[in-house]
Amino acid sequence: MRRFAFPILLSLLAAGAAHAQPVNVPVLVPLTGFLSLEGTSQRNGALLALKQAPAGLTVAADVVDTGTSPEAAVTALERAAGKPVTAVVASMLGTQMLAMLPLAKDYGLPLVTVSGTASITEQGNPWVFRFFPGDAVTKAAHARYVVEDLGRKRPAVIYQTTAYGQGGKAQLMEQFQKLGATPVFEEGVDTSAKDLLPVITKALAANPDVLVLHLHSAPTALFIRQAAAHGVGVPIVAGSAMHQPSTAALLEPAELKGVCAETAASPVSGGSPEVEAFTAAYRGAFNAEPDAFALAQYDGVRMVLDAAAKGARTAEQVRDALAKGTHKGLAMTYASDGKGNMAHSAVIVCYDGKTRVPALVKRYDSLTGAVK
Structure with a gap:
């Protein structure tokens, strides 16, 4: 696995929040292998959301390349669990998600993903939240x-x-x-x-x-x-x-x-001033064009950050906020169907x-x- 450091994201400190408990959101996604294009979009969407965190939040984020093997994803999640974690941006690769689910349940870590694999929300696991339509x-x-x-x-x-x-x-x-x-x-x-x-x-x-x-x-x-x-x-x-x-x-x-x-969406096709603003910000940050995976992961991390801004700081509190709340994102409005499927359009x-x-x-x- 390759570990990527983004110093700007490790110290997003708002006035008066110097001693606040940080919102720690590890980004564990495939950046090499056959899913590298999709995984890079997923990473970028998460990072843009973290960069635009609400005022008052201290945000920490490590980015780890999970490649395409289930073992690499599990190892990345085990290492991430060594620190207090608010939520995890988890691989969009179905086989990796299925391997990560039992560990996420054992550690009590909300997995926020854009994986389209249907079975990941059919395991009865209350810790998975899919922001891309399955x-x-x-x-x-x-x-x-x-x-x-x-x-x-x-x-x-x-x-x-x-x-x-x-x-x-x-x-x-x-x-x-x-x-x-x-x-x-x-x-x-x-x-x-x-x-x-x-x-x-x-x-x-x-x-x-x-x-x-x-x-x-x-x-x-x-x-x-x-x-x-x-x-x-x-x-x-x-x-x-x-x-x-x-x-x-x-x-x-x-x-x-x-x-x-x-x-799920096509941000480069426009559709609203908010989507166009997201597309412009994405281009400025990454010198690339955003896709639906980036936008969905952005929306998912924004829901996590909004919950944290309202007081949900522990993993369990964030899980409850995702499971019970509704979020008006840029691509669509998100709400869990009881299984962790958040996207329905x-x-x-x-x-x-x-x-x-x-x-x-x-x-x-x-x-x-x-x-x-």
């Missing part, structure tokens, strides 16, 4: 857009063989069945695959009317590049990895023409082939009914 939300929007808006009923589903990919694929199949659509092809893709033309060829041989992707960032870009190079005319509706500016940057605008994707974005910035074309609010 697969039950995003795949409902994903499938509904394919069937209801595009009118497609013969999807080919290509998914990652990771826990994230398997969970998303299961949700997609369930949603398509509810909507009366029958997938004509399904195949898992390993994150190490360097050529996706064989799976594209097999998928097209099944005569689908839409290609539905649930892949990580780099495989998504590879699939779309190869599909464009071979003149695939079937619409592509991808998973949330596609909305990331870092993913779009791997492709030419023309290669993106007609590609759509589900996600999703959007669809599409590319016009002229720019790498997608347009917001559809919004689905309160898909679980948890937020009225």
Whole structure:
């Protein structure tokens, strides 16, 4: 693991708060490996929120690269638990989250994450809080857009063989069945695959009317590049990895023409003065474009900091505030469904082939009914 020091975050001291108990929020995320693009966005969103902590709070934060192994994530959490912890920004990688959950319960540490893996909030663990809409939300929007808006009923589903990919694929199949659509092809893709033309060829041989992707960032870009190079005319509706500016940057605008994707939000697409201010601040801090993972992690850490500003300083007090409270974030309004799922809305974005910035074309609010 690599440890990253951000001195500016280790001493954010407001007037009159010199002796206040610090709000300690370790950031334990994947910064290397196949999830490095997503993990970097997660880290940046957390750091921006910590930098903008409410007046009166002393904030401490160590950043640790968890890589992609469950063991590295567990080791990072064990080390973080050696100090008083307010909450933990926990890895977005599903296998790492599943490994961290038992330890978080033993130590009593709230895990604030943007992992989309459905099963992390199905373990009966009261210490996990997911601020990115889980697969039950995003795949409902994903499938509904394919069937209801595009009118497609013969999807080919290509998914990652990771826990994230398997969970998303299961949700997609369930949603398509509810909507009366029958997938004509399904195949898992390993994150190490360097050529996706064989799976594209097999998928097209099944005569689908839409290609539905649930892949990580780099495989998504590879699939779309190869599909464009071979003149695939079937619409592509991808998973949330596609909305990331870092993913779009791997492709030419023309290669993106007609590609759509589900996600929680698209800050680069604008939508409100608050989101635009966040995007400007993010660009200034990191010289990069923010995505939905960054915005969701920002919102999650802001909810933790707001709770701390109102007096919740211990891990248990923060857990109770997250479990019982409501937070109006930049992407959406967050509230727990009783399992730690905080996000209940999703959007669809599409590319016009002229720019790498997608347009917001559809919004689905309160898909679980948890937020009225």
